[in-house]
Every structure is written in structure tokens, then in C-alpha cells.
Amino acid sequence: MAQQKGTVRRTPLSRERVLSAAVVLADESGVESLSMRKLAQELGVVPMALYKHVANKEELLDGMVDVIVGEIxxxxxxxxxxxxxxxxxxxxxxxxxxxxxxxxxxxxxxxxxxxxxxxxxxxxxxxxxxxxxxxxxxxxxxxxxxxxxxxxxxxxxxxxxxxxxxxxxxxxxxxxxxxxxxxxxxxxxxxxxxxxxxxxxxxxxxxxxxxxxxxxxxxxxxxxxxxxxxxxxx
Structure with missing residues (x-):
């Protein structure tokens, strides 16, 4: 059993996953309440992990717009x-x-x-x-x-x-x-x-x-x- 648990791997964090989660959070709670810390909690990572994929909040918002435009x-x-x-x-x-x-x-x-x-x-x-x-x-x-x-x-x-x-x-x-x-x-x-x-x-x-x-x-x-x-x- 312990061996099986050790083989379970968390879904790798990616820019696409970060942006998709941010869009979902904004849909649920409004974009005003969106923060890097809250997004990190949702993804189950530390906030610093997000900065490997988005440099800051503004870049996060830019990416979220890309997700929305991509849905059209x-x-x-x-x-x-x-x-x-x-x-x-x-x-x-x-x-x-x-x-x-x-x-x-x-x-x-x-x-x-x-x-x-x-x-x-x-x-x-x-x-x-x-x-x-x-x-x-x-x-x-x-x-x-x-x-x-x-x-x-x-x-x-x-x-x-x-x-x-x-x-x-x-x-x-x-x-x-x-x-x-x-x-x-x-x-x-x-x-x-x-x-x-x-x-x-x-x-x-x-x-x-x-x-x-x-x-x-x-x-x-x-x-x-x-x-x-x-x-x-x-």
C-alpha cells in the first residue's frame, strides 16, 4: 500500500492549469477577490510556484483574457x-x-x-x-x-x-x-x-x-x- 501511495503523482503545474484555475475562481467569487495566494491554495501549491508560470498579477490577468478570447x-x-x-x-x-x-x-x-x-x-x-x-x-x-x-x-x-x-x-x-x-x-x-x-x-x-x-x-x-x-x- 505504501508503495502504491508513493507512485501517486500530482498533476504537474503548468501555465494553462494556472490560468484555467484563475478563470474558475473569478467565475465563482469575482475577479476582485482573486489573489495569487488564493489561487495557490486552490491549486494546492505554495504561492511562489505560481511565479514560474506568471510573473505577477497583471500577467495573470493578461493570460485570463487569452483564455476567454480563446473560448470564442x-x-x-x-x-x-x-x-x-x-x-x-x-x-x-x-x-x-x-x-x-x-x-x-x-x-x-x-x-x-x-x-x-x-x-x-x-x-x-x-x-x-x-x-x-x-x-x-x-x-x-x-x-x-x-x-x-x-x-x-x-x-x-x-x-x-x-x-x-x-x-x-x-x-x-x-x-x-x-x-x-x-x-x-x-x-x-x-x-x-x-x-x-x-x-x-x-x-x-x-x-x-x-x-x-x-x-x-x-x-x-x-x-x-x-x-x-x-x-x-x-
Whole structure:
């Protein structure tokens, strides 16, 4: 029996195992509570063992983003650029819904890893393969912004919590002073279960904005738009 116990070997620690465990911890407890010490405990190792695979917390977060981006379905079965882009973006959104913490981490990253660059390159390639000029594609990517990753940065937080949390007198004052803002912000016809982060970024709103953008890109492409004076090429 002792001999058998001696042959039992612990699963070797690897960068992939470290990153996967970090993603699971962030899913369970939130990325704010993630620490190298807590991650080491989860893996059954001393904290110093982690530094052989990730240099610090920032590199850990970079790697976690790589894991998330790697989960996005890269298959683009659409027959044209528009359906292919739409499919890829909505696939990214499904991953962000699965890992709500990833939005804040993606926004905080300043370095672009090879995994992230490959994703961006593939997205750009969809427009270029669709016949978009480099000029138009440049502006398209700016317009896509965070939507490329499956989320948007919302103006209003109309998740429905305001009426319970804000005193009626304050709401009345706000409505008198900023009537147009309040009539929009107080709308409650959203699916709170599908929100990515804060605000009204539900599935309907996300697809509504995405389709507006794609329709606009298509119109500009067909018109031969150029950024030179923002005109249409004749």
C-alpha cells in the first residue's frame, strides 16, 4: 500500500492549469477577490510556484483574457462578411455572459497578446475579405469598439434598481430638471438576466445597435465612402 501511495503523482503545474484555475475562481467569487495566494491554495501549491508560470498579477490577468478570447467560437460560417461578423460578435457576447468579470479585465488591459491580436486580425480580415478598403475598415473598427468583444459601454444604468434605491423626492427633482434623461433612464423594459456588467446592455439592445452598425457599414461600403472629407467616391 505504501508503495502504491508513493507512485501517486500530482498533476504537474503548468501555465494553462494556472490560468484555467484563475478563470474558475473569478467565475465563482469575482475577479476582485482573486489573489495569487488564493489561487495557490486552490491549486494546492505554495504561492511562489505560481511565479514560474506568471510573473505577477497583471500577467495573470493578461493570460485570463487569452483564455476567454480563446473560448470564442472562431468559426465564421456566414456566406458574406455581414453575417460572419455578426456571428463572431454574438459568439463573443455569449462568452462574456458566461464570464461577467471579463468585461472589466478586457477594458483594463494595455498590452495586446498574440491571442488578442489574432482575434482582432481575424475580425479585420472579415471586412477586408468583404471588399472593404483599408480606410473604411479602420473607421469601422473604431466604431465597433468594445462591441467586438461582446459588450458595450452603456450611457444609462436602467437596470430597474433606481426606483427602490432613490427617494421619490429626488426622482421628482431629477425629472423636473432633466426630463429627457429621466424618461430614457427610467425605462424598465429590459431583461435584467442578460445584462453584461451594469446598464441596459441586454441582448435586444446589443443586437439592435450591432445591426445598426452593420447596416451602416454596408451602406458606406456600397457607396464607396472614403474618409477624405467624409465623402462618397464617384
Amino acid at each position: 467560437d472562431a468559426a465564421a460560417s456566414g456566406e458574406d462578411w455581414k453575417s460572419a461578423v455578426r456571428q463572431r460578435v454574438l459568439a463573443a457576447r455569449q462568452i462574456l455572459l458566461r464570464h461577467p468579470w471579463a468585461r472589466r479585465v478586457i477594458e483594463s488591459r494595455t498590452n495586446k497578446s498574440p491571442v488578442v491580436l489574432e482575434y482582432m486580425n481575424a475580425m479585420i480580415g472579415m471586412f477586408r475579405s468583404g471588399g472593404f478598403s483599408v480606410d473604411l475598415t479602420h473607421h469601422v473598427m473604431h466604431a465597433m469598439g468594445s462591441r467586438m468583444w461582446g459588450f458595450t459601454q452603456e450611457v444609462f444604468d436602467d437596470s430597474g434598481s433606481a426606483p427602490e434605491e432613490v427617494p421619490p423626492a429626488v426622482l421628482h427633482m431629477m425629472a423636473e430638471k432633466y426630463p429627457h434623461v429621466m424618461e430614457i433612464a427610467m425605462r424598465a423594459d429590459h431583461d435584467n438576466e442578460s445584462v453584461v456588467g451594469q446598464g441596459c446592455d441586454d441582448q435586444f439592445e446589443f443586437e439592435f445597435a450591432l445591426d445598426l452598425l452593420l447596416d451602416g457599414f454596408e451602406r458606406l461600403h456600397e457607396q464607396g465612402w472614403t474618409s477624405r472629407r467624409g465623402t462618397v467616391q464617384r
